[in-house]
Amino acid sequence: MAPITDEAGNQRRVLVVGGGPAGSTAAFWLAKAGFDVQVAELSSVAPYGQGIDVTDEAVAVVRGMGVLDTIKANTTGETGFALLDDQAREIGSLGRNPSEAKEKGISPSQEIEIMRGTLTKILVDAAKAQNVQYRYGCTVSSIDQHAGGVTVKLSDSESPEDFTAIIGADGVASQTRKLSFPASANANPFVQTDTYCAYFSMEADRQTRVPYSRLQHADKGRAIWIRPIDAEGKKVSCYFIVTSPNNAKLQDIARPGATQGERKAFLEELYHDMDGVKQEAVRGMHQSTDFYFSRIVQVALPTWHEGRCGLVGDAAYCPSPLSGQGTTLALIGGYMIAGELAANPADPAAAFEEYQRKFQGYVKEEGSIPLGGKAPAIFEPQSRLGLWILRTAFWGITRSGLPQLLENLPSFQSEGPTKKFRLPQYAFA
Numbered sequence: 455m456a457p458i459t460d461e462a463g464n465q466r467r468v469l470v471v472g473g474g475p476a477g478s479t480a481a482f483w484l485a486k487a488g489f490d491v492q493v494a495e496l497s498s499v500a501p502y503g504q505g506i507d508v509t510d511e512a513v514a515v516v517r518g519m520g521v522l523d524t525i526k527a528n529t530t531g532e533t534g535f536a537l538l539d540d541q542a543r544e545i546g547s548l549g550r551n552p553s554e555a556k557e558k559g560i561s562p563s564q565e566i567e568i569m570r571g572t573l574t575k576i577l578v579d580a581a582k583a584q585n586v587q588y589r590y591g592c593t594v595s596s597i598d599q600h601a602g603g604v605t606v607k608l609s610d611s612e613s614p615e616d617f618t619a620i621i622g623a624d625g626v627a628s629q630t631r632k633l634s635f636p637a638s639a640n641a642n643p644f645v646q647t648d649t650y651c652a653y654f655s656m657e658a659d660r661q662t663r664v665p666y667s668r669l670q671h672a673d674k675g676r677a678i679w680i681r682p683i684d685a686e687g688k689k690v691s692c693y694f695i696v697t698s699p700n701n702a703k704l705q706d707i708a709r710p711g712a713t714q715g716e717r718k719a720f721l722e723e724l725y726h727d728m729d730g731v732k733q734e735a736v737r738g739m740h741q742s743t744d745f746y747f748s749r750i751v752q753v754a755l756p757t758w759h760e761g762r763c764g765l766v767g768d769a770a771y772c773p774s775p776l777s778g779q780g781t782t783l784a785l786i787g788g789y790m791i792a793g794e795l796a797a798n799p800a801d802p803a804a805a806f807e808e809y810q811r812k813f814q815g816y817v818k819e820e821g822s823i824p825l826g827g828k829a830p831a832i833f834e835p836q837s838r839l840g841l842w843i844l845r846t847a848f849w850g851i852t853r854s855g856l857p858q859l860l861e862n863l864p865s866f867q868s869e870g871p872t873k874k875f876r877l878p879q880y881a882f883a
């Protein structure tokens with residue numbers, strides 16, 4: 455596309471803060487549309503993280519970027535899901551074998567399961583191929599909006615720089631949001647949940663290597679979930695997930711000042727009475743170097759933009775891993791914020807308003823925690839009785855033929871004709 459220029463004929467510049475899935479997707483499409491795009495990415499190490507899903511219209515976004523085949527070639531290969539009993543014996547499974555892949559629609563394993571770091575690298579490479587410039591170890595330290603544009607100070611340079619607009623794609627704790635939104639918007643952007651999650655990668659014991667994920671519950675809202683990273687199940691992601699309302703100890707260990715060592719010791723103690731996969735998981739946790747623990751939060755803002763500054767992805771509407779839609783919303787949002795800005799480059803505020811108007815209904819629908827927010831309480835029961843009911847229900851469902859029946863309904867198919875939301879088409883796409 456021809457460069458997008460201002461009244462003086464200069465190519466318009468856009469700053470994207472954060473080079474994760476949302477930021478790199480926005481940067482790709484902005485550059486493709488004709489903007490000069492810089493990405494300020496705080497981290498200077500390779501992107502890491504555990505498994506994430508790409509679903510729905512986000513598949514069309516990455517197809518448009520020309521990276522769908524690369525993404526498909528780099529998925530974890532997870533075929534499905536098995537629920538385990540207290541001794542780690544399988545109660546039932548969905549899509550356990552590749553031949554049962556049809557059952558995926560109602561299992562937690564989606565068509566595209568990929569490691570966050572792998573996906574981010576693919577998107578960054580695509581953006582760089584469009585001449586997007588990445589500045590690693592760099593963040594924004596001041597933002598000054600004025601009639602002609604936005605003047606920004608970046609941490610890797612002494613001189614202020616001018617941009618037409620700035621896009622905050624810097625995740626849940628967005629610095630861009632803090633610097634450019636009014637104090638009232640920043641006062642409480644988070645919706646806290648009662649769920650806490652630790653995740654890390656580890657090598658699986660030889661006898662437990664399978665191509666599907668395995669989840670074992672304990673009472674008091676505890677679970678351990680082990681998911682393959684490679685097709686052989688040799689390398690796995692492990693998750694300690696706890697749902698516990700008003701738990702002061704969990705709140706304390708999730709506070710920013712707690713060390714990883716304290717958190718690992720706390721989790722070992724919290725799961726001490728569990729059998730089955732626990733031993734393997736605790737060993738892996740202590741050996742891990744990519745351990746991460748936090749309380750699960752959502753981000754909910756009345757508006758996703760302030761003047762020439764627009765937010766995208768988790769910075770604006772983090773739905774949390776409990777919805778399973780964070781990456782899908784980030785990819786679609788990245789495409790749409792770029793599309794609206796390209797359609798109206800002289801008036802970023804109006805462009806960002808239009809992006810929110812078109813996208814917020816879908817975000818509300820897809821970004822909510824399933825079952826009216828009750829999914830964590832239902833799927834992580836507190837009592838042994840609750841656990842028995844859950845296990846019996848799952849056993850019954852997996853033997854009933856219902857999963858295959860549901861998968862054949864159009865609404866369960868990943869790109870079926872009944873989809874509620876269609877991607878807007880932009881001139882650059």
Ligand SMILES: Cc1cc2nc3c(=O)[nH]c(=O)nc-3n(C[C@H](O)[C@H](O)[C@H](O)COP(=O)(O)OP(=O)(O)OC[C@H]3O[C@@H](n4cnc5c(N)ncnc54)[C@H](O)[C@@H]3O)c2cc1C
Nearest residue numbers: 472474475476496503504593624625629767768780781784
């Ligand atoms: C390190 C990491 C690991 C993750 N692992 C998982 C996971 O295992 N499972 C899961 O479901 N979700 C994970 N997520 C969240 C998941 O990636 C997002 O929910 C989703 O993909 C939305 O992407 P996003 O680009 O909006 O946000 P994010 O993926 O959070 O990306 C934000 C980017 O902004 C950068 N950044 C943050 N602050 C600044 C700043 N001040 N200046 C410049 N750059 C900044 C971050 O380094 C990151 O690259 C992880 C996020 C991160 C940052």
